[in-house]
Each structure stands twice: as C-alpha cells, then as structure tokens.
C-alpha cells in the first residue's frame with residue numbers, strides 16, 4: 001500500500017482519475033497463510049465530472065444488485081468522545097469490555113491496531129489536549145477530533161499535511177471560521193506546550209486547520225455498528241445518520257467522491273469496524289452514476305431538502321425530490 005502522502009500526490013498528478021484510483025488498492029502481491037494471491041483487481045468504477053454535482057463516481061461495467069462495489073479503509077478516524085473507552089481507538093470496533101474512564105491509555109482491539117496506531121498515538125499521548133476535548137464536548141463537536149488526529153499523523157510522518165486537499169471543502173460562514181479559529185488556538189497551544197519542535201508543527205497554521213475542517217465537514221462519515229446480520233443491514237437502505245449510537249467518525253478517499261441521491265443505488269455500511277463496504281442496492285449499468293444517501297432517507301422531502309442545503313450546501317434535484325415524494 002502506498003503511504004497516504006504519496007497516494008495523494010499521485011492523485012494530484014493524474015489527469016485520469018480512474019487510473020489514479022487503482023492506487024487506493026494494494027498493488028503488491030498479497031500473501032495469506034503462505035499462499036500467494038494475485039493482486040486485487042481495481043473496483044469497477046471511475047471518478048469523472050457530473051453535469052451539475054461536481055465530481056462523481058461512475059460504473060465502468062455492469063454491477064449487479066447486492067454486489068460489493070468496493071471496500072474502503074479510513075484515511076483518518078476517531079471514536080466519539082462518549083465511546084472512547086468502549087471501542088478500539090483505531091478501528092472503532094466495539095470492545096467486549098469497557099475500560100476505566102480514569103485510565104491514562106486508550107484501548108485497542110488487537111495488537112495489530114495498537115501497532116498501526118503506535119507512532120501517531122505516541123504524539124497524541126505527549127499532548128495534553130484536555131482543554132480542546134472539553135471545548136468539543138461542551139459544544140458537541142466531533143470533527144475537530146479528526147483534525148487533531150490528522151495533525152498527530154502528520155507530525156509522526158504517517159500522513160502528509162495535504163492529504164485531504166483533493167476533497168471538496170464546505171463553504172464556511174464567518175461564524176464558522178471564528179469558531180474554528182478558537183479551536184485552532186487551543187490545539188496549537190496544546191502542541192506548543194508539549195514541546196513538539198516548531199519545524200514539526202510548521203504546517204499547523206490557522207489556514208491549514210480551517211481548510212482541513214472544511215473538507216472533513218463535507219466528507220466525514222458518522223459510523224454506526226448496529227450489530228445484527230449482514231443481510232439485514234443490506235435490506236435497510238436508509239442511512240440512519242441521526243441515530244445516537246455512533247461509535248465515531250471517519251474520512252475515506254474514494255467514498256468522498258460519491259454524490260447524494262434520496263433514492264440511492266449504493267449503500268455504505270460498516271459491519272465490525274471503520275472499514276466501509278459499498279454495496280449496490282440494485283442493478284447498475286455501465287456508465288451510470290453511483291450515488292449514496294447522505295441523510296436519513298425516511299425523512300419527508302422538505303426535511304431532506306433543508307438538511308442537504310444546510311449541511312452540504314446543495315439543493316437536491318434527484319428524481320424522488322422532483323416527484324414530490
């Protein structure tokens with residue numbers, strides 16, 4: 001797998017995004033139980049410009065109802081503050097136990113997750129971000145936690161500071177920018193007090209903070225692990241983003257290019273951890289755009305329109321909205 005930084009710079013240099021997306025999947029030969037497996041084939045999709053919704057994801061061949069279109073690993077993930085002691089600090093898998101809320105360390109579900117998180121978690125541990133956490137907790141903010149994690153990943157060298165630049169940013173109001181500047185001050189001073197070298201946090205400017213948060217606002221997924229049978233999950237097409245039991249939030253590369261439809265043909269689901277699966281809800285023809293539903297599809301038309309306009313900045317003109325449903 002290419003490091004995040006290299007992956008994104010490859011992205012930026014590729015005019016043909018279809019080709020670029022081949023790099024989001026392992027290009028090396030896999031080994032499993034001593035058996036040599038051939039490299040996974042690229043997913044049957046490409047990213048291209050749509051007529052009115054910016055970039056979107058299109059099928060390169062026919063995809064059958066129920067097919068797994070592709071899986072996606074988070075670029076950055078973080079548990080909800082309320083779930084910090086009950087889910088894996090990296091992959092968000094629910095734990096069979098709840099750790100002591102006074103404990104100094106956070107839980108990982110496996111040695112592998114602990115090992116993978118080790119480098120950036122060492123940075124996180126050095127920094128006393130209690131004031132930042134309190135600020136987020138009292139205001140019910142979840143996305144700043146993803147920014148802090150990304151900052152720690154950049155400092156530890158496992159991510160590049162421009163790794164989210166390719167994603168679409170939200171339009172920010174003056175009020176949002178003011179709020180973000182306050183958060184930024186708290187985060188920056190936590191890093192400075194932790195004696196992290198100036199050169200290592202040179203990227204952590206007000207502009208970087210607002211630009212990353214603006215991208216996370218539009219592209220982060222709220223992750224729920226409802227349990228139950230995989231087949232049952234597939235039947236429930238509505239993305240229940242309003243439910244209260246989110247284990248955390250995460251940002252992905254490829255899923256960030258999916259546009260919205262109130263009657264989607266693709267569903268994004270999480271089964272055991274933050275690794276996402278995108279499944280076709282019906283037959284999709286080659287050339288057709290793949291769309292997911294960003295909100296709870298069971299809401300009425302006015303509620304959907306309001307949420308999409310306020311949260312994502314667009315007026316939905318999908319066939320379902322046009323029909324008045």
Ligand SMILES: C[S@@+](CC[C@H](N)C(=O)[O-])C[C@H]1O[C@@H](n2cnc3c(N)ncnc32)[C@H](O)[C@@H]1O
Nearest residue numbers: 053054055168218219256257258259260312314
């Ligand atoms: C997660 S991004 C999807 C990819 C995006 N089109 C891009 O070019 O990166 C979400 C943004 O895409 C646009 N978008 C998504 N679905 C749309 C739709 N049905 N109609 C108009 N714009 C849409 C909106 O600007 C929204 O904020």
